[in-house]
Amino acid sequence: MTDRLQEQGQAAPADTTVLSEGIAAPVAAETTEACLPEGFIRLGLAPELVQAVRDLGYTQPTAVQDKVIPLAMGAGEDAGRFIDLMVSSQTGSGKTAAFLLPVLHTLVQQQAEAEATARAEHERAAAEAAARGEAPPKRPKRKNPMQARSFKAATPGALILCPTRELAQQVAHDAIELVKHCKGLRIANVVGGMPYQVQIARLQNANLVVATPGRLLDLQRSQQIKLDQVQFLVVDEADRMLDLGFADDLAEINDLTAARKQTMMFSATFAPRIQQLAMRVMHDGGASVQRVQIDTPQEKHANIKQTLYWADNAQHKRKLLDHWLRDSTIDQAIVFASTQIECDGLANDLQQEGFSAVALHGALSQGLRNRRLMALRNGQVQILVAT
Numbered sequence: 316m317t318d319r320l321q322e323q324g325q326a327a328p329a330d331t332t333v334l335s336e337g338i339a340a341p342v343a344a345e346t347t348e349a350c351l352p353e354g355f356i357r358l359g360l361a362p363e364l365v366q367a368v369r370d371l372g373y374t375q376p377t378a379v380q381d382k383v384i385p386l387a388m389g390a391g392e393d394a395g396r397f398i399d400l401m402v403s404s405q406t407g408s409g410k411t412a413a414f415l416l417p418v419l420h421t422l423v424q425q426q427a428e429a430e431a432t433a434r435a436e437h438e439r440a441a442a443e444a445a446a447r448g449e450a451p452p453k454r455p456k457r458k459n460p461m462q463a464r465s466f467k468a469a470t471p472g473a474l475i476l477c478p479t480r481e482l483a484q485q486v487a488h489d490a491i492e493l494v495k496h497c498k499g500l501r502i503a504n505v506v507g508g509m510p511y512q513v514q515i516a517r518l519q520n521a522n523l524v525v526a527t528p529g530r531l532l533d534l535q536r537s538q539q540i541k542l543d544q545v546q547f548l549v550v551d552e553a554d555r556m557l558d559l560g561f562a563d564d565l566a567e568i569n570d571l572t573a574a575r576k577q578t579m580m581f582s583a584t585f586a587p588r589i590q591q592l593a594m595r596v597m598h599d600g601g602a603s604v605q606r607v608q609i610d611t612p613q614e615k616h617a618n619i620k621q622t623l624y625w626a627d628n629a630q631h632k633r634k635l636l637d638h639w640l641r642d643s644t645i646d647q648a649i650v651f652a653s654t655q656i657e658c659d660g661l662a663n664d665l666q667q668e669g670f671s672a673v674a675l676h677g678a679l680s681q682g683l684r685n686r687r688l689m690a691l692r693n694g695q696v697q698i699l700v701a702t
C-alpha cells in the first residue's frame with residue numbers, strides 16, 4: 316500500500332489533461348499550427364514520431380523527456396556518440412517515452428538510410444542492365460513470416476527489459492502508439508504466459524523488443540531470437556528487477572548484447588545496489604555513464620503524510636479500504652491498483668457499494684482519461700482508482 320500511496324504524488328504532470336484536451340478537441344485548420352508539439356520538434360525527433368506524440372496529446376516534453384532525449388540521441392556536442400545513461404525517475408514522470416523516443420528515432424533514421432542504400436543499389440543495377448540491353452533486375456519478394464519455411468530468428472536492434480509482464484505490455488503498447496506513423500518498424504512483446512507459437516510469429520522482423528528477462532532468455536536459448544545485433548539496451552525499473560531476483564538473467568543478457576552501442580538504466584533511486592548493477596552492465600565499468608536525476612514530487616510535497624498498514628489478506632485489505640473511504644473527513648481519494656484488471660474490478664465494486672468511483676488506466680482512450688481526471692478535479696468524482 317505504501318508504494319501505491321507514494322505513487323499518488325507521481326501521477327502524470329498536472330497540466331497533462333488540460334493540454335491533451337486541446338488536442339483531442341476538433342481542431343480548425345488555422346489552429347492546427349498552434350497544436351504542434353514544439354518542445355518535441357525542438358528535440359530534433361523524426362517527424363513520424365512528432366506526429367505520434369501529437370496524436371497522443373502530448374504538447375510539451377516532461378522534465379525527464381527534456382533531459383534524457385537529447386542526451387540519449389547523442390545530440391549537440393555528443394553528435395553521433397551514444398552515451399550510457401543512468402536515470403532516476405518515477406513511474407508517472409513520462410520516463411517510458413523518454414527512453415522509447417530516442418531509440419525509435421535512431422531506428423527510424425537507420426531504416427531510412429538502409430532503404431536509400433538499397434534503392435541506390437537497385438537503380439545502379441537497373442542502369443547497368445539497361446546498358447547491356449537487359450531487363451531491370453527484380454526486387455526480392457517479401458517473405459511471409461508466418462510460414463514455417465521462411466522462418467528466420469528475430470534480430471532486434473533495440474531491447475527494453477522490464478521486471479513484470481504488465482509493465483512490459485504497457486511499454487510495448489506505448490511503443491506501438493509511437494511508431495504508428497513509422498512504416499515498417501516493428502515492435503514485439505516477449506512475456507511469460509503467452510503461447511510460444513504466437514510469440515514466435517510476432518517476433519519475426521521485430522526491430523524493437525520489449526521483454527521480461529525469463530521468457531526472453533527461453534526464446535534466445537531455443538534460437539528464436541538472436542541478441543547480437545542489439546544496439547540499444549534499456550533496463551526499466553532496475554530496482555524492481557533486482558528485487559525480483561533477475562540479477563543473473565541481466566548478467567546473461569548483458570553478455571549476449573556485448574556489442575551494443577548504448578545502455579540506459581531507469582530506476583526510482585540510485586541506491587548502492589543499483590550502482591553496482593550499473594558498474595557491471597555499463598561500458599568501461601560505468602566510468603563514463605551520465606546520470607540524470609529528476610526531482611521526485613515527494614520532495615516538493617512536504618505536507619504528504621505516509622502511513623503503512625499491514626493487511627492479513629486481500630479480504631482484510633479490502634475491508635480496511637472500505638473503512639477509510641467511509642471516513643467523512645475524506646472528500647476525495649486516489650486508490651492505486653497494480654493492474655488494469657484489478658483497477659476496473661475495484662472501481663466497479665466501489666460503485667456497487669454506492670461510492671462515486673471511476674477507473675483510470677492506460678487501456679482507456681485519452682479522451683476518457685481526460686474526462687475522468689477533470690471530473691475528479693471538479694469534484695464530480697469522489698474516488699479515482701488508477702494504475
Ligand code: AMP
Pocket residue numbers: 327328331372373374375376377380405406407408409410411412677
Ligand atoms: P510513464 O512515466 O512513462 O509511465 O508515463 C506516465 C503517463 O504520462 C503515461 O500515461 C503517458 O502517456 C503520459 N505522458 C508521457 N509523456 C507525456 C507528455 N509529454 N505529455 C503528457 N503526457 C505524457
